[in-house]
Amino acid sequence: EADIYQTPRYLVIGTGKKITLECSQTMGHDKMYWYQQDPGMELHLIHYSYGVNSTEKGDLSSESTVSRIRTEHFPLTLESARPSHTSQYLCASGDWAEQFFGPGTRLTVL
């Protein structure tokens, strides 16, 4: 079992709310990633980081933002949630040879 954690695991929230999805890893990895995935579908990279104070946008345009102030922590924030944000969000960390995934946060925006 990889040491990468995501909270909350499930979140139901109303439109317009600000939310932060937490991701932490204890493996000391510099590289961390956020993916959006509808159930049973392909992965879409939305943000990644290669170290503290480094963040990049991924392939999928996203209204979310991320920060990387500490190596082990890579939170994702939605300033104003909308129903179109309903999805599963996967966090991952790794090195060149392997990438470990967290259990995911299933977000529903009403």
Add this chain to the structure above:
Amino acid sequence: AQTVTQSQPEMSVQEAETVTLSCTYDTSESDYYLFWYKQPPSRQMILVIRQEAYKQQNATENRFSVNFQKAAKSFSLKISDSQLGDAAMYFCAYRSRNSGNTPLVFGKGTRLSVIA
């Protein structure tokens, strides 16, 4: 840009039989990693097997093995003696070793069903 193609959206296999999942990729580079990841229903994604492009020998992990054809840019996954627990989404992925910090490139996935 590199691309990864999984041409089989869905596959099924009888328990105890063998199944092969296809993956092709496009790259101009010679040094890279290839991966197969498994995502069981409502469970965490895990690495199944990894292949380094400079290694000619095909990687194996217990019942899982790959057929790596570098010239053809093909990287198929063979699952032998299929078990009910093998039912999952399987993603093929590519990472360059030469292009600095680049994320994994994933295929769209193949959903594998195992029939008892």
